[in-house]
Amino acid sequence: MTATISATGLVKRYGEVTALDGLDLSVPEGTVLGLLGPNGAGKTTAVSILTTLLEPDEGQATIAGVDLRTRPDEVRRRIGLSGQYAAVDEVLTGYENLDMIGRLYHLGKARSKTRSRELLERFDLVDAGDRPVKTYSGGMRRRLDLAGALVAEPPVLFLDEPTTGLDPRSRIDLWAVIRELVAKGSTLLLTTQYMEEADQLADEIVVIDHGTAIARGTSDQLKSQVGGDRIDVSIDDADQLGRARAVLERVAVGDVEVDAPVRRLLAPISGGAGTLTTALRALDDAGIAISDVGLRRPTLDDVFLTLTGRRAEHEETSEDDAGRESDPRESTSSGAPS
Amino acid sequence: MNAVTAVFADTSVIAKRNVIKIVRVPEVMVFVLMSPIMFVLLFGYVFGNAIAVEGTSYREFLIAGIFAQSVMFGATFTGAGIAEDMQKGIMDRFRSLPMSRSAVLAGRTISDVVYNLLSLIIMAITGLAVGWRIRGSFLEAILGFVLLLVFAYAVSWVMAYIALLVPSVEVINNASFMVIFPLTFIANTFVPAEDLPGPLKTFAEWNPVSSVTQAARELFGNIPPGVPAPDVWSLQHPIIYTMIWVVITIAVFAPLSVNRYKRANRR
Numbered sequence: 001m002t003a004t005i006s007a008t009g010l011v012k013r014y015g016e017v018t019a020l021d022g023l024d025l026s027v028p029e030g031t032v033l034g035l036l037g038p039n040g041a042g043k044t045t046a047v048s049i050l051t052t053l054l055e056p057d058e059g060q061a062t063i064a065g066v067d068l069r070t071r072p073d074e075v076r077r078r079i080g081l082s083g084q085y086a087a088v089d090e091v092l093t094g095y096e097n098l099d100m101i102g103r104l105y106h107l108g109k110a111r112s113k114t115r116s117r118e119l120l121e122r123f124d125l126v127d128a129g130d131r132p133v134k135t136y137s138g139g140m141r142r143r144l145d146l147a148g149a150l151v152a153e154p155p156v157l158f159l160d161e162p163t164t165g166l167d168p169r170s171r172i173d174l175w176a177v178i179r180e181l182v183a184k185g186s187t188l189l190l191t192t193q194y195m196e197e198a199d200q201l202a203d204e205i206v207v208i209d210h211g212t213a214i215a216r217g218t219s220d221q222l223k224s225q226v227g228g229d230r231i232d233v234s235i236d237d238a239d240q241l242g243r244a245r246a247v248l249e250r251v252a253v254g255d256v257e258v259d260a261p262v263r264r265l266l267a268p269i270s271g272g273a274g275t276l277t278t279a280l281r282a283l284d285d286a287g288i289a290i291s292d293v294g295l296r297r298p299t300l301d302d303v304f305l306t307l308t309g310r311r312a313e314h315e316e317t318s319e320d321d322a323g324r325e326s327d328p329r330e331s332t333s334s335g336a337p338s
Numbered sequence: 339m340n341a342v343t344a345v346f347a348d349t350s351v352i353a354k355r356n357v358i359k360i361v362r363v364p365e366v367m368v369f370v371l372m373s374p375i376m377f378v379l380l381f382g383y384v385f386g387n388a389i390a391v392e393g394t395s396y397r398e399f400l401i402a403g404i405f406a407q408s409v410m411f412g413a414t415f416t417g418a419g420i421a422e423d424m425q426k427g428i429m430d431r432f433r434s435l436p437m438s439r440s441a442v443l444a445g446r447t448i449s450d451v452v453y454n455l456l457s458l459i460i461m462a463i464t465g466l467a468v469g470w471r472i473r474g475s476f477l478e479a480i481l482g483f484v485l486l487l488v489f490a491y492a493v494s495w496v497m498a499y500i501a502l503l504v505p506s507v508e509v510i511n512n513a514s515f516m517v518i519f520p521l522t523f524i525a526n527t528f529v530p531a532e533d534l535p536g537p538l539k540t541f542a543e544w545n546p547v548s549s550v551t552q553a554a555r556e557l558f559g560n561i562p563p564g565v566p567a568p569d570v571w572s573l574q575h576p577i578i579y580t581m582i583w584v585v586i587t588i589a590v591f592a593p594l595s596v597n598r599y600k601r602a603n604r605r
Contacts, residue, residue: 051434054603076436087427091359103351104437106344132362148431 002158004029004187010043010059019045021211024090027189034202035191042211043191047160051081062157080149084161088136088144094125097144098151105152119147139170144237159190163197175200195299207303208248214307221296231267233280244288251279345438352445374461377404382468394562401470401603402554403527405461406547409490410522412454414514416446417497423507428541429602440596447494454490458483482557485580489550492584495591502598527551543570546583552576
């Protein structure tokens with residue numbers, strides 16, 4: 001039996017630019033695939049193709065057994081899409097938005113109405129349900145947008161960067177909702193720029209760059225490729241860098257990176273916090289004074305650096321944790337396919 | 339639900355949503371209410387006293403022209419609305435739903451008829467207040483309003499197509515100004531077409547804005563007896579000529595727009 005989402009050799013070109021360059025994807029029923037990559041890697045293009053918004057130049061795909069090219073209407077009956085732009089109408093109320101979508105899925109008047117109220121309850125939007133969406137916070141809009149994808153209870157869901165631009169609190173809330181969906185058996189394709197998000201939600205991760213998959217596997221498999229956690233140490237005295245490196249090499253599972261100008265060392269380890277303690281003790285025994293230390297989880301940047309030898313370019317968004325709290329529209333305003 | 343009932347059901351869902359937006363956004367509502375009043379009063383009083391038209395009061399002559407111009411501008415609403423939906427990603431949502439492929443555009447063009455109907459009612463009341471009179475039969479007058487709305491409906495499909503090609507609200511507004519101003523001025527809307535010089539006269543005589551204006555004037559009974567009939571076919575048979583334009587425009591631009599909508603991925 002083929003996977004619920006199955007795509008082979010997807011190619012999409014925009015003039016000179018090749019947005020997708022032979023992407024293969026396969027998502028078994030009831031699982032979550034995380035499509036991980038920086039802005040411009042082709043994530044949104046892939047989602048647009050799989051949700052019938054865009055026709056591929058080459059390649060085949062089936063969604064829940066239905067051929068995307070020959071029967072797009074049948075595909076649309078089986079999918080729900082929630083994009084990185086919260087695609088809800090600001091002038092309508094939350095309820096009106098959901099009811100409109102329900103009617104357009106042809107649920108019937110009564111069913112659409114009850115379903116919309118149910119979803120408002122489930123997404124904690126009951127109080128706001130009859131207010132225009134323009135009064136909603138960014139997190140509320142995303143929840144409503146996600147609720148919109150669920151109105152007809154489609155078996156296959158596509159979530160394109162569902163938490164980009166959200167503050168950490170709203171992000172964690174949304175993760176909980178997504179986990180609940182998956183527990184109920186939905187098949188889900190999720191795109192994200194955050195390693196942590198893919199780590200939290202996905203059964204399998206595909207890392208894409210320039211429109212092709214450069215790595216795939218479970219989160220653990222990818223991390224072991226990248227070297228898992230890293231000890232991140234800054235020391236006081238630049239003269240001790242060499243000795244600190246020698247000490248760390250004893251606990252590290254790969255090369256220790258030294259950033260001499262800022263007196264910082266990065267050591268990939270496999271043992272988590274226990275190894276960190278060992279390393280700190282060894283550094284202390286060697287008389288090396290530490291100014292800062294931390295255990296760093298591999299980020300998309302680390303995965304990228306390992307896989308491609310270059311850093312993930314965040315381009316316009318180049319957001320750090322602080323930047324994500326700003327207006328969601330600001331950090332998602334890029335018109336480029338991502 | 340079969341395909342035909344789905345088209346109607348989906349279209350009415352979209353049209354209802356758009357009408358809610360007209361009613362609920364105060365800026366839009368004020369524009370709907372104020373601009374027709376402003377047009378009638380400005381043109382009526384500024385030009386109304388300065389220009390003389392043979393056999394009738396200029397203000398009476400002018401009203402049908404103002405109606406025609408206003409519904410043309412009302413039709414640009416279609417373009418702006420579609421461009422906005424594209425920019426905000428709502429179009430992508432609609433396109434990912436198992437709904438009829440023509441419903442988003444049909445619903446939009448129909449809701450803009452509602453918009454134009456509102457503005458025609460307000461203009462007519464304002465017109466009556468400043469001395470415009472319907473001198474024909476009631477039925478003919480209704481036919482005149484219907485013709486104006488049908489004409490604007492056809493223009494809406496042109497604007498829909500442009501908006502799908504260039505989905506930017508700013509570009510749409512500027513472009514429609516640049517197209518609609520010449521179209522509505524090089525016509526018999528504000529001065530008789532015969533008075534225009536050379537090539538402008540020919541353009542004005544065959545301009546469908548002129549024919550719809552001429553038709554409305556005739557149906558409202560605003561052409562006094564004794565005024566000689568125009569010497570071109572288009573203005574001698576303004577209703578037929580207008581309807582030919584309407585049918586051709588919709589027959590060309592509705593399928594073009596729907597086809598474009600299917601591929602209208604924002605990117």
